[in-house]
Amino acid sequence: MEFTYLDNAATTPMAKEVVDVITDQMANNFGNASATNYFGRQARKVLDESRHTIAQSINAKDSEIIFTSGGTESDNTAVIETALSRQKLGKHIITTAIEHEAILKSMAYLETLGFNITYLMPNERGEITVDQVRDALTDDTILVSIMYGNNETGAKNPITEIGELLKDHQAFFHTDAVQAYGQESIDVKAQNIDMMSTSAHKINGPKFIGFLYINDEIHIPSFVKGGDQETKRRAGTENVPAIAGFAKAVQLITPEVKEVRRDRYFGFKQTIQEVLTTNKVTFKVNGPTDENALNHVFNLYLPGIDRGVLLTRLDLEHFAVSGGSACTAGSLEPSHVLIAMFGKDSPRVNDSIRISFGKDNTEEDVVKFSNKMVEIIKDLTN
Incomplete structure (x- = not known):
C-alpha cells in the first residue's frame, strides 16, 4: 500500500523536472560562480538566469534577490540585521504571536538586547488586522514583520493594506512568505513590501535554499560573515545546482x-x-x-x-x-x-x-x- 502524503506545509516532494535540473548542474556545472575562469563564468550564467526568473515571479529587480539557505536564515537576516543596524532610529518592533519560530526566536533574542517588541494577537480566524498595526505603530517603530499566510491555519493577513499604511513610515515592512510564495500572486512593488522571505522546499524545490527579497533602497548588513558573494549581502559560495532547481520549480508554477x-x-x-x-x-x-x-x-x-x-x-x-x-x-x-x-x-x-x-x-x-x-x-x- 502506498502512502498518501498530506503534509505539504512541512515540505514538498521535489518535482521530477527540478531533480533533472539539479542532477545536470551537479554533473556538468561544478564551477564557483565567483571565479573568473570558464567554469566560473558558466556557473555565473546559470546563477544570473535563475535570479532573473525568481525576481520576475514577484516583480522585483534581479539585484533585489539574495539567495540564502532557506526561510529561517532569511527571517533571521531581515529581523536581526534590520534591528541592529537601525536601533539609533528607535528600538520598537511590531510582529505577531502567530509567526514562525524563526521570527519569534529572533524577536526573543532582540528583547535581550533591549528592543521593545509588540506581539499582535490574532482573532479567532487567526488573522491580524491593519487597524492593529496602525494602533501599535509609534515614531520609534523601525520594523514591522507580519507573515503573509499562517503555516498552521492558512489564515492570510492584509499584506497589501499594511504595506500601504507603512509606505511613508520609517519602519521597514518584512513578510515571511514561506507558505504563501508559490500559492499566492505576490507583487512586492504594488504591495509596498520591503523585505520578504521564502524557501524552495515548500514549492517542490530543493531543501536548504531560499531567497530574501530586499528592496534596493534598503541597506542592511550581511547576516553571514565571510566573502563578498551576493554583492556583499550574503557570504558563502552560491549553491548553483540548488538555485537552478529553485528557479525551475518557480517556472513550473x-x-x-x-x-x-x-x-x-x-x-x-x-x-x-x-x-x-x-x-x-x-x-x-x-x-x-x-x-x-x-x-x-x-x-x-x-x-x-x-x-x-x-x-x-x-x-x-x-x-x-x-x-x-x-x-x-x-x-x-x-x-x-x-x-x-x-x-x-x-x-x-x-x-x-x-x-x-x-x-x-x-x-x-x-x-x-x-x-x-x-x-x-x-x-x-x-
Whole structure:
C-alpha cells in the first residue's frame, strides 16, 4: 500500500523536472560562480538566469534577490540585521504571536538586547488586522514583520493594506512568505513590501535554499560573515545546482497552474468537511473557512480526539498529516498559533491536526483519507 502524503506545509516532494535540473548542474556545472575562469563564468550564467526568473515571479529587480539557505536564515537576516543596524532610529518592533519560530526566536533574542517588541494577537480566524498595526505603530517603530499566510491555519493577513499604511513610515515592512510564495500572486512593488522571505522546499524545490527579497533602497548588513558573494549581502559560495532547481520549480508554477491548484485545494477542504458531516463526526475548522486563506493548509479541531493517537493511527494506515508546524511538531507540544487564537486552556490546542495539500494529491486521495479518518475516530470514540 502506498502512502498518501498530506503534509505539504512541512515540505514538498521535489518535482521530477527540478531533480533533472539539479542532477545536470551537479554533473556538468561544478564551477564557483565567483571565479573568473570558464567554469566560473558558466556557473555565473546559470546563477544570473535563475535570479532573473525568481525576481520576475514577484516583480522585483534581479539585484533585489539574495539567495540564502532557506526561510529561517532569511527571517533571521531581515529581523536581526534590520534591528541592529537601525536601533539609533528607535528600538520598537511590531510582529505577531502567530509567526514562525524563526521570527519569534529572533524577536526573543532582540528583547535581550533591549528592543521593545509588540506581539499582535490574532482573532479567532487567526488573522491580524491593519487597524492593529496602525494602533501599535509609534515614531520609534523601525520594523514591522507580519507573515503573509499562517503555516498552521492558512489564515492570510492584509499584506497589501499594511504595506500601504507603512509606505511613508520609517519602519521597514518584512513578510515571511514561506507558505504563501508559490500559492499566492505576490507583487512586492504594488504591495509596498520591503523585505520578504521564502524557501524552495515548500514549492517542490530543493531543501536548504531560499531567497530574501530586499528592496534596493534598503541597506542592511550581511547576516553571514565571510566573502563578498551576493554583492556583499550574503557570504558563502552560491549553491548553483540548488538555485537552478529553485528557479525551475518557480517556472513550473505559472499563474494558470497556481489558480487551478488553489481551486482544487479549496475543493479538497470541502470534500473533507462533507465526509465528516455525512458521517456525523463533530469537528470545527481552525482558521478561515472561505477562500480568503492559503487553500493548501487545513486545520481541523476534532473534540475529544487526542491528536497524538490520531496521527499515529493515520500513519499506520499510510496517511501522512501533522499536528502543526514541522519545526515544533516532533515533540507534539501545544501549538503556539492555536494558543494565541483560542487561549492555552482551550481543548483545540491538543485536539487539532493540520492537513496540507500538494500538487500530486487527487480527489481520490482526499476521499480515502477522509473515510479512513472517520473510521479511526469512530473506533476511538466507541
